[in-house]
Amino acid sequence: MTWTMRVDWPSCAARGLCAELLPERIHLDEWGFPVVEGTVTPDLLGLAKAAATACPHRALRLVSAG
Numbered sequence: 661m662t663w664t665m666r667v668d669w670p671s672c673a674a675r676g677l678c679a680e681l682l683p684e685r686i687h688l689d690e691w692g693f694p695v696v697e698g699t700v701t702p703d704l705l706g707l708a709k710a711a712a713t714a715c716p717h718r719a720l721r722l723v724s725a726g
């Protein structure tokens with residue numbers, strides 16, 4: 661099973677905490693919204709879970725990518 665991160669845009673406050681916690685897969689666009697790149701590989705699963713948990717607006721989820 662592979663995983664990716666999904667952003668709930670209406671809930672996201674564009675402060676960028678997730679990009680600090682998971683820079684391997686998330687960077688910020690010019691407005692500060694997170695851009696997710698690629699899937700979450702097993703070695704990044706712990707960091708991805710931590711980033712989702714740390715999101716202060718519950719706008720970031722770890723979801724199955726198939």
Ligand code: SF4
Binds near residue numbers: 674679715716
């Ligand atoms: S931590 Fe949450 S609220 Fe902040 S930029 Fe990331 S998804 Fe948006």
